[in-house]
Amino acid sequence: MKRTLLLVPLLAACSVHHHEVNAPGHVEPRTPPEQPIVGVVEKPEDPGEKMVVLTYGALASGGIGWPEASDAVAAYAVGPEVSLHLGQSERSHSDDGMFVLPQRSLGLNLGWTTLAHPGTGLGPVYGELQYTEVYWLAAGWAYDADDHAHGPQAALGLGPVFLRYTHLFDESSVLTLGVVMKGYQSWVFSR
Numbered sequence: 001m002k003r004t005l006l007l008v009p010l011l012a013a014c015s016v017h018h019h020e021v022n023a024p025g026h027v028e029p030r031t032p033p034e035q036p037i038v039g040v041v042e043k044p045e046d047p048g049e050k051m052v053v054l055t056y057g058a059l060a061s062g063g064i065g066w067p068e069a070s071d072a073v074a075a076y077a078v079g080p081e082v083s084l085h086l087g088q089s090e091r092s093h094s095d096d097g098m099f100v101l102p103q104r105s106l107g108l109n110l111g112w113t114t115l116a117h118p119g120t121g122l123g124p125v126y127g128e129l130q131y132t133e134v135y136w137l138a139a140g141w142a143y144d145a146d147d148h149a150h151g152p153q154a155a156l157g158l159g160p161v162f163l164r165y166t167h168l169f170d171e172s173s174v175l176t177l178g179v180v181m182k183g184y185q186s187w188v189f190s191r
Contacts, residue, residue: 016186049092049190051102053085059111061164061178067118068171075118075174077164081111081182083130092190101186105132109140118172121146126153126166134158147171 058080065075087102109128116123128140136157143150149171155164160179167173 014183014185016188046091047190048088048090049188050088051086051105051189052187053083053087053101053105053107053184055081055083055085055182055184057081057180057182059162059178059180061162061176063174063176065118065172065174073118075176076115077113077117077123077166077174077176077178078115079111079113079123081109081180083107083109083182085130085132087132101184103133106130107132109138113142116174118174119144119147119168124150124166124168128153128155136162142166142168144168144171 058078060076060078062074062076065073067073085102085105085107087105087107089103107130109130110126111128112125113123122145124142124144126140126142128138130136130138137155138157139152139154141150142153147168149168151166151168151171153164153166155162157163157180160181161177162180163175163177165173165175
């Protein structure tokens with residue numbers, strides 16, 4: 001019951017905004033074609049739709065870490081993340097329902113691993129570039145101000161589940177498996 005109640009704020013924070021003005025179309029109906037082909041009918045096609053998606057929520061993961069000059073230890077990471085994605089779908093209004101997200105998107109993630117082990121104090125902030133289709137792949141850079149360490153970070157995910165690797169030079173490497181829970185706002189531009 002408590003888990004279900006935790007999901008209510010995230011679902012309430014999801015909404016979709018369809019713009020009333022259509023995006024530019026492919027044809028100008030008031031201008032005839034320059035060289036019409038007699039007897040050929042152009043079949044109508046679905047022009048699809050473009051979306052801007054803002055997501056916000058939290059990530060939590062656990063796994064294994066390798067502190068510099070030390071044996072492997074249990075690792076964990078928890079923190080907030082906000083993302084802005086630009087995407088498109090092949091069909092207009094194909095997913096109109098509870099979740100309206102693009103089939104393909106490219107976005108920017110900004111996050112802060114507030115609770116992290118190994119490490120001291122607060123964990124690193126990070127920025128990532130993310131590509132999403134059926135799966136998602138994110139790569140970027142992390143910086144830990146408490147430990148004065150920085151390094152690359154990459155994640156591979158499918159839906160809410162992800163595998164992330166972070167390497168902070170002269171500090172530690174961490175491999176974790178986790179889950180992401182986010183709300184979203186989608187702005188949809190259909191032709």
